[in-house]
Amino acid sequence: MPALATGPGPDTGLYELLSLLPSQLQMYVKSSDDRSFLHTMFSSRSLHSLVKIHEKLQHYEERCPAPVLDSASALAQGVSEELQMKPLSADITELLKLLSKPHVKSLLSVHDTVAQKSYDPQLPPLPDDIDDDEDSVKIIRLVKNKEPLGATIKKNEKTGAVTIARIMKGGAADRSGLIHIGDELKEVNGISVEDKKPEEIIKIMIQSEGAITFKVVPGPEAEGPASEPKMYVKALFDYDPVNDKAIPCKEAGMAFKKGDVLRVMSQEDPTWWQAKIEGGADPRAGLIPSKHFQERRLALRQPSSNTQPQKISRKPSALRRSFRLSKRGKKTNKSMYECKTSERYDTADVPTYEEVTPYCKAPGARYRLVVLVGPTGVGLNELKRKLLISDPQHFSVTIPHTSRVKRNQESDGVEYHFISKHLFETDIYNNKFIEYGEYKGNYYGTSLDSVRSVIAKNKVCLLDVQPHCLKHLRTAEFKPYVVFVKPPSIQRLRETRKNTKSVSGKGDKDMSKALTDEDFEEMISAARLMENQYSHLFDLVLVNDDLASAFGELKRALRKVETETHWVPISWTHS
Numbered sequence: 150m151p152a153l154a155t156g157p158g159p160d161t162g163l164y165e166l167l168s169l170l171p172s173q174l175q176m177y178v179k180s181s182d183d184r185s186f187l188h189t190m191f192s193s194r195s196l197h198s199l200v201k202i203h204e205k206l207q208h209y210e211e212r213c214p215a216p217v218l219d220s221a222s223a224l225a226q227g228v229s230e231e232l233q234m235k236p237l238s239a240d241i242t243e244l245l246k247l248l249s250k251p252h253v254k255s256l257l258s259v260h261d262t263v264a265q266k267s268y269d270p271q272l273p274p275l276p277d278d279i280d281d282d283e284d285s286v287k288i289i290r291l292v293k294n295k296e297p298l299g300a301t302i303k304k305n306e307k308t309g310a311v312t313i314a315r316i317m318k319g320g321a322a323d324r325s326g327l328i329h330i331g332d333e334l335k336e337v338n339g340i341s342v343e344d345k346k347p348e349e350i351i352k353i354m355i356q357s358e359g360a361i362t363f364k365v366v367p368g369p370e371a372e373g374p375a376s377e378p379k380m381y382v383k384a385l386f387d388y389d390p391v392n393d394k395a396i397p398c399k400e401a402g403m404a405f406k407k408g409d410v411l412r413v414m415s416q417e418d419p420t421w422w423q424a425k426i427e428g429g430a431d432p433r434a435g436l437i438p439s440k441h442f443q444e445r446r447l448a449l450r451q452p453s454s455n456t457q458p459q460k461i462s463r464k465p466s467a468l469r470r471s472f473r474l475s476k477r478g479k480k481t482n483k484s485m486y487e488c489k490t491s492e493r494y495d496t497a498d499v500p501t502y503e504e505v506t507p508y509c510k511a512p513g514a515r516y517r518l519v520v521l522v523g524p525t526g527v528g529l530n531e532l533k534r535k536l537l538i539s540d541p542q543h544f545s546v547t548i549p550h551t552s553r554v555k556r557n558q559e560s561d562g563v564e565y566h567f568i569s570k571h572l573f574e575t576d577i578y579n580n581k582f583i584e585y586g587e588y589k590g591n592y593y594g595t596s597l598d599s600v601r602s603v604i605a606k607n608k609v610c611l612l613d614v615q616p617h618c619l620k621h622l623r624t625a626e627f628k629p630y631v632v633f634v635k636p637p638s639i640q641r642l643r644e645t646r647k648n649t650k651s652v653s654g655k656g657d658k659d660m661s662k663a664l665t666d667e668d669f670e671e672m673i674s675a676a677r678l679m680e681n682q683y684s685h686l687f688d689l690v691l692v693n694d695d696l697a698s699a700f701g702e703l704k705r706a707l708r709k710v711e712t713e714t715h716w717v718p719i720s721w722t723h724s
């Protein structure tokens with residue numbers, strides 16, 4: 150249905166709109182040039198002609214016209230021939246001239262094609278030299294445009310037989326339903342493949358456009374499952390078949406980027422899956438390395454500087470942040486917490502694919518945990534603070550634990566949960582802490598229970614942790630939404646942070662000094678390392694350039710997390 154009707158009477162919406170638009174838009178258009186442009190455009194003859202065509206088409210569409218005849222070209226030809234036998238009057242001459250015009254001829258020919266619904270291309274006749282004895286031979290003719298055939302072949306080195314190795318889901322061969330895995334290929338376009346290398350055969354196939362003829366000996370009936378269950382995976386690495394020496398056919402491969410959601414359409418081959426990018430325009434599947442194969446070859450690969458986990462160096466002041474937003478009046482000294490948690494990065498895990506499923510928070514369900522990660526000084530606390538201020542009923546932070554003695558002005562469960570050193574150590578032993586650190590003989594830490602307690606109050610818990618802790622938070626219970634806060638360019642850091650001071654503790658004294666280029670470089674390089682190592686765990690990468698814009702983007706993203714569907718690991722949705 151057209152958006153606006155243009156018919157007579159009450160349906161003249163589009164005409165009315167066209168005549169009203171220039172005056173309605175006037176207040177939004179400042180320049181007189183733009184106003185006159187709009188006016189000219191809306192009153193132009195071509196636009197009004199387009200509206201008329203729209204009107205006519207709509208009219209015909211409603212009537213569902215059926216062709217009176219499907220051979221208008223032949224009729225025109227017959228009429229021309231007959232008229233030429235008659236004495237030529239002015240009318241006859243004009244009609245003959247009209248009917249001989251190439252545009253009219255083409256129009257009639259298109260009319261006939263549509264009327265006959267004959268959209269199939271013409272296939273060439275079958276070759277005459279088919280051996281009658283070759284009962285088992287099948288001649289298949291496909292019409293192929295520029296798209297690849299969507300099948301791969303393999304050659305048996307012993308027998309020399311060339312067989313169809315796989316059919317790509319959704320490709321031309323698959324859609325034809327005529328070629329099957331195991332079929333033995335004898336000829337392509339009349340050329341015997343007997344002495345040909347697979348690359349040469351592929352070349353013949355690629356080069357043939359239009360009809361392509363195969364002579365095949367059908368293979369044994371495939372028994373595979375009629376329809377395989379769908380599986381969605383999130384890619385945890387970048388892949389380009391062009392650089393993959395192992396792929397059997399580069400043309401059949403599919404490139405993807407870390408973070409893409411892939412729909413796995415076939416796992417028949419344990420080494421090469423067939424998949425397509427979810428939401429991508431191409432309906433055809435491409436080859437991708439299977440999880441097992443990718444894991445195995447990555448594990449075997451010599452560690453290189455790229456894959457080797459690197460320790461993220463941080464200044465001594467780069468310490469625990471999640472403790473700092475305690476409700477104390479002043480900000481805690483940044484050098485206070487030496488993080489004693491392990492910085493052993495996940496050497497054992499080889500990130501390949503993670504099975505995912507769409508998830509949308511049901512009304513009444515607990516909010517997902519929001520985790521912020523990023524290099525020291527990038528602005529995690531600032532963003533958390535702004536979120537808290539923007540909606541204190543909705544967002545909240547955890548209360549840290551400490552083994553230090555409570556001060557007079559402090560209350561248990563407000564600034565900290567004050568517990569004994571012995572209990573703190575027992576809790577460490579029982580893995581109750583997400584992170585913990587020690588300073589001047591006292592422990593400080595964020596417990597899993599403190600996160601649970603915020604979530605149980607039906608609030609969004611905001612947490613910032615070192616990225617190596619993410620792994621332990623990625624559970625069905627917390628369903629964390631991970632935001633990586635990234636610094637902008639050094640130039641923008643200089644511009645935006647010129648009034649920012651870094652606070653460092655020397656002895657018991659706080660020292661504050663303006664941030665230097667060295668601080669900025671360190672922030673950028675720490676961010677780069679974090680991204681290299683952990684980006685597969687990030688749901689959002691937020692560049693904290695202009696603070697207000699970064700905050701706005703974060704707020705919008707968090708709103709979407711609560712209301713829209715997101716891909717999450719499938720294990721999070723199993724109860």
Ligand SMILES: Nc1ncnc2c1ncn2[C@@H]1O[C@H](COP(=O)(O)OP(=O)(O)OP(=O)(O)O)[C@@H](O)[C@H]1O
Nearest residue numbers: 470525526527528529530531645649693694695696
């Ligand atoms: N986009 C920004 N523009 C200007 N200043 C910013 C911006 N973001 C943060 N800052 C300032 O940078 C300083 C460090 O920010 P913040 O304390 O939030 O960093 P952090 O990531 O929590 O780092 P740390 O681990 O050192 O606490 C603060 O003074 C903050 O106001």
